[in-house]
Amino acid sequence: MANGMHLPVRKWVIDAGLGILRASGLSQAGARFAGGAGVVLMFHHVRPFDGAGFAPNRGLEIEPSFLDELIGLLRRKGLDIVSMDEARRRLEQGGRRFAVLTFDDGYRDNLTNALPILERHEAPFTLYVASGFADRISQLWWVDMELAIRQLDGFTMLRRQFLCRTAEEKSQSFIDLYWTLRDLREEDLRSAVRELAALAGIDSLQVVADLCMDWDEIGRMAAHALCTIGVHTITHPMLAKHPADLVRLEMSTSRRVIEEHIGKPAVHFAYPVGDRTSAGPRDFAIAEELGFSTAVTTRKGMLFPDHAKAMHALPRLSVNGEWQDLDKMDALLSGVPFLIWNRGRRVVTD
Numbered sequence: 001m002a003n004g005m006h007l008p009v010r011k012w013v014i015d016a017g018l019g020i021l022r023a024s025g026l027s028q029a030g031a032r033f034a035g036g037a038g039v040v041l042m043f044h045h046v047r048p049f050d051g052a053g054f055a056p057n058r059g060l061e062i063e064p065s066f067l068d069e070l071i072g073l074l075r076r077k078g079l080d081i082v083s084m085d086e087a088r089r090r091l092e093q094g095g096r097r098f099a100v101l102t103f104d105d106g107y108r109d110n111l112t113n114a115l116p117i118l119e120r121h122e123a124p125f126t127l128y129v130a131s132g133f134a135d136r137i138s139q140l141w142w143v144d145m146e147l148a149i150r151q152l153d154g155f156t157m158l159r160r161q162f163l164c165r166t167a168e169e170k171s172q173s174f175i176d177l178y179w180t181l182r183d184l185r186e187e188d189l190r191s192a193v194r195e196l197a198a199l200a201g202i203d204s205l206q207v208v209a210d211l212c213m214d215w216d217e218i219g220r221m222a223a224h225a226l227c228t229i230g231v232h233t234i235t236h237p238m239l240a241k242h243p244a245d246l247v248r249l250e251m252s253t254s255r256r257v258i259e260e261h262i263g264k265p266a267v268h269f270a271y272p273v274g275d276r277t278s279a280g281p282r283d284f285a286i287a288e289e290l291g292f293s294t295a296v297t298t299r300k301g302m303l304f305p306d307h308a309k310a311m312h313a314l315p316r317l318s319v320n321g322e323w324q325d326l327d328k329m330d331a332l333l334s335g336v337p338f339l340i341w342n343r344g345r346r347v348v349t350d
């Protein structure tokens with residue numbers, strides 16, 4: 001999962017970037033400077049949208065048809081779709097412009113809905129697995145929050161009252177509670193969501209079993225010629241909030257568990273949540289020290305040759321379910337909105 005709920009701020013910046021592109025026709029010229037060597041695209045769920053009025057995690061899902069169209073767009077733009085291994089090689093040695101397709105968390109719909117599309121396009125992809133989801137020992141707390149708030153008409157938490165009678169109230173309560181919890185220690189966030197889930201009668205481990213692949217399904221993915229299995233920790237913590245020994249344990253144990261299950265090395269890593277508050281320079285250093293070949297964040301940006309020196313702090317382009325629009329994706333792939341977002345810096349590692 002990535003923090004799709006940062007949306008209001010990012011949307012403003014990206015809309016500004018898109019406006020500049022449209023107004024000045026910079027798209028072509030800008031692409032040469034801003035578009036870089038390639039891009040890592042980030043996906044979560046790939047499934048038909050059920051049309052619910054209250055869908056606070058909407059950013060984390062796209063329709064299968066949009067994945068299909070987007071791969072078509074990448075190919076029309078002349079981007080090679082490559083594995084993470086090949087992306088690393090091209091950053092170090094050069095080569096044609098490329099895109100990497102990455103899927104976080106290990107959702108079952110990646111197997112049932114995305115894989116047939118990826119096969120049809122012969123598109124390599126990387127799947128970042130959180131071993132605790134496959135083992136059914138860790139919760140998808142942002143999904144539990146959604147399911148609980150959908151059930152409840154209101155609740156009191158952290159001495160605040162949250163109203164949830166209408167879709168609007170539910171959306172507002174979700175955003176308010178989400179950002180309140182994100183500022184807390186992770187243990188307090190998790191315990192608050194457990195309390196909320198219990199109040200609504202949500203069985204958190206059943207939610208994980210319903211949504212995430214088990215080891216048998218992950219094994220089928222791992223055996224597929226197009227698939228690279230990457231590592232996404234055990235419990236999906238915001239690593240930067242935790243002591244270094246826990247960060248090492250989460251990274252190295254999940255890697256060992258995944259490698260034992262799939263019977264081959266898993267050398268690519270993705271930081272859970274992955275924004276500035278969840279993965280920082282200390283965590284980049286630990287991923288490198290543990291021998292991961294690459295590590296991706298959810299910081300926004302394109303890849304440039306200088307990223308060969310920042311292989312454990314790679315940015316991504318989140319394919320956000322709120323904007324399943326090829327024109328917007330086309331403009332984002334120019335890289336110009338990200339240069340605005342990153343204030344002109346192409347490589348950001350602090």
Ligand SMILES: [Zn+2]
Pocket residue numbers: 001002104105232236272273
């Ligand atoms: Zn994740």
